[in-house]
Amino acid sequence: MKFPGQRKHKHFFPVESRDPRLSELLPENKPLSGHICGIDQVLVDIEAHVDDSFLARHGLSRGHSMLLAADKAEGIYRELLARELIVSEFAGGTIGNTLHNYSVLADDRSVLFGVMSENIRVGSSPYRYLCTSSSRVDLNYLQPVAGSIGQCITLISPDGERSFAINKGMMDHLEPAHLDQAQIQTASALVLTAYLMRCEEHEPMRQSALQAAEWAREAGVPVVLTMGTRFIVEDRKDWWQQFIRDHVTLVAMNEDEALALTGIADPLLACERVLEWADLVLCTAGAAGLYLAGYVDDEHKRETSRLLLPGAIPEFNRYEYSRPMRQADCATPLKIYTHISPYMGGPERIKNTNGAGDAALAALLHDMAANDHHRHNVPGSVKHRARHLTYSSLSQVSKYANRVSFEVLVQHSPRLSRGLPEREDSLEEAYWAR
Numbered sequence: 371m372k373f374p375g376q377r378k379h380k381h382f383f384p385v386e387s388r389d390p391r392l393s394e395l396l397p398e399n400k401p402l403s404g405h406i407c408g409i410d411q412v413l414v415d416i417e418a419h420v421d422d423s424f425l426a427r428h429g430l431s432r433g434h435s436m437l438l439a440a441d442k443a444e445g446i447y448r449e450l451l452a453r454e455l456i457v458s459e460f461a462g463g464t465i466g467n468t469l470h471n472y473s474v475l476a477d478d479r480s481v482l483f484g485v486m487s488e489n490i491r492v493g494s495s496p497y498r499y500l501c502t503s504s505s506r507v508d509l510n511y512l513q514p515v516a517g518s519i520g521q522c523i524t525l526i527s528p529d530g531e532r533s534f535a536i537n538k539g540m541m542d543h544l545e546p547a548h549l550d551q552a553q554i555q556t557a558s559a560l561v562l563t564a565y566l567m568r569c570e571e572h573e574p575m576r577q578s579a580l581q582a583a584e585w586a587r588e589a590g591v592p593v594v595l596t597m598g599t600r601f602i603v604e605d606r607k608d609w610w611q612q613f614i615r616d617h618v619t620l621v622a623m624n625e626d627e628a629l630a631l632t633g634i635a636d637p638l639l640a641c642e643r644v645l646e647w648a649d650l651v652l653c654t655a656g657a658a659g660l661y662l663a664g665y666v667d668d669e670h671k672r673e674t675s676r677l678l679l680p681g682a683i684p685e686f687n688r689y690e691y692s693r694p695m696r697q698a699d700c701a702t703p704l705k706i707y708t709h710i711s712p713y714m715g716g717p718e719r720i721k722n723t724n725g726a727g728d729a730a731l732a733a734l735l736h737d738m739a740a741n742d743h744h745r746h747n748v749p750g751s752v753k754h755r756a757r758h759l760t761y762s763s764l765s766q767v768s769k770y771a772n773r774v775s776f777e778v779l780v781q782h783s784p785r786l787s788r789g790l791p792e793r794e795d796s797l798e799e800a801y802w803a804r
C-alpha cells in the first residue's frame with residue numbers, strides 16, 4: 371500500500387520497516403495487506419468524436435448512457451469504423467475504472483466481479499479489456515461466459531460532453547455463485563454502481579449486487595454506490611433513497627445526479643439531505659469543483675484554519691479538518707462539509723471529462739483503504755481511538771480527489787496510466803506552490 375499525499379514528512383508511518391514494537395504485535399512483522407472489491411458490467415469504451423447531429427440522427431440523448439438493441443449498436447459501430455472516427459478502445463465500466471484507478475494510486479490490489487468471454491481472440495473487445503487493466507486488479511474471480519462482454523460506444527461532443535451507447539452483450543449475466551464471500555467480507559470497501567440495477571428482470575446482476583451488499587453489511591464493510599447518470603435516478607427517486615438507507619455507507623454522485631436523487635439543485639444542500647440516508651457523500655460539480663460531506667463525533671471534531679466559506683449552509687466548512695465517521699459510531703453526531711475548487715483552476719484544455727468523477731472516488735477509496743491498512747497494522751495508534759472512515763481529514767481527502775480528477779481531465783482515457791508524480795509526495799506543497 372502506497373500512502374496518499376502529504377505523507378512523507380508528517381504522517382508517513384513505518385509499517386513496512388522492522389520496528390520492534392510492531393514485532394510484538396505482529397509476530398511475523400509482515401504488514402497485512404488489504405484490498406477493495408467491486409462489481410461491474412464488464413465493458414470496453416469505444417471512443418469516437420462526433421458532432422451533435424450524429425447523436426440526433428441515431429436518436430441518442432446527449433450526456434445519457436443508453437442501452438441499445440444489438441443490431442442498432444452494431445450499425446453505429448460500423449458507421450464509426452467506416453468513417454475512421456474511432457480513436458481508442460479501452461477497458462471501461464464505471465466500477466472497472468474506479469478499481470483500476472484505485473490500484474494505480476494505491477499500488478494495491480482490488481478485486482473485480484463481473485463476466486469475461488471464455489474464448490478470446492487477439493484484438494477483440496475482451497482482449498482489449500484485459501490488455502488495458504492494471505495488473506493489480508485481480509481478474510481471477512471473473513465468471514466465464516459463452517459470449518461477448520459489453521461495448522460502450524463513447525461519443526464525445528465538440529464541447530467534451532460524453533454520451534454512451536451500450537451494446538450489453540452478456541455483461542449482466544454475473545451469477546451470485548461467482549461472488550466470493552470471503553473477499554467481500556475482508557475488503558476495505560465494496561463498490562457498486564446504480565447501473566447494475568438496469569439489468570433485465572431475468573438477468574442475475576441485480577441479485578448479485580444485493581447479495582454482495584448484504585455480505586458487506588454483515589461484516590461492517592463500507593458499501594459505496596456511484597450513481598451512474600441522472601437518467602437512472604430520475605425515474606425511481608424513492609426507490610434509490612430507500613436503497614441507500616438500506617445498504618449504502620458512501621454515495622458518490624455529480625450535481626445532476628444529486629438533483630435527480632434529492633430534488634435539490636444546490637450541491638451542498640443535496641449532500642446534507644443524502645446524509646440523512648448515508649454516512650459519507652462525495653458530490654462532484656464539474657467546473658465548480660467538489661464537495662465532501664460526512665459525520666464526526668462532537669468529541670473528535672477539528673476546526674479548520676482556512677477561511678470559513680459562505681454558502682447555503684453558512685460557514686459549512688468549519689469542521690473540515692475532522693476525519694469522517696459513521697453516524698452510528700458517533701455519540702453526538704455532527705455534520706461536516708468541505709468544498710474545493712478545481713485543482714489549479716482546472717486544466718488549460720480539457721481533453722475529455724469522461725471518468726473525472728470516478729477518479730475522484732478512487733482517491734477517496736484510497737484514503738479509506740489506507741485507514742484500514744493502518745488500523746490493522748498499527749492497531750494501538752492514537753489515530754484509531756475512534757473508528758474513522760478515512761485516514762485523512764475531509765479537507766485533505768478533497769484536495770487529493772481533486773488532484774486525481776485533474777489527471778484524468780488532461781488525458782484521453784478515464785483510466786490513469788500512472789500514479790501521481792512522486793515529487794508530489796507532499797501534496798500540500800505542490801498544491802500551494804503555484
Ligand SMILES: Nc1ncnc2c1ncn2[C@@H]1O[C@H](COP(=O)(O)OP(=O)(O)OP(=O)(O)O)[C@@H](O)[C@H]1O
Binds near residue numbers: 715717725
Ligand atoms: N470544466 C471543468 N473545469 C475544471 N475542472 C473540472 C471541470 N469539469 C470537471 N472538473 C474536475 O473534475 C471533477 C469531476 O468532474 P465532474 O463533476 O464532471 O464528474 P462526473 O460528471 O461525475 O464525471 P464522470 O461521470 O464522467 O466520471 C470536478 O470535481 C473538478 O475537480
Ligand SMILES: O=c1[nH]cnc2c1ncn2[C@@H]1O[C@H](CO)[C@@H](O)[C@H]1O
Binds near residue numbers: 414415724
Ligand atoms: O451502463 C453502464 N454500466 C457500467 N458502466 C457504464 C455504463 N454506461 C457508461 N459506463 C461507464 O462510465 C464510465 C465513465 O464514468 C465510462 O468509462 C463508461 O464505460
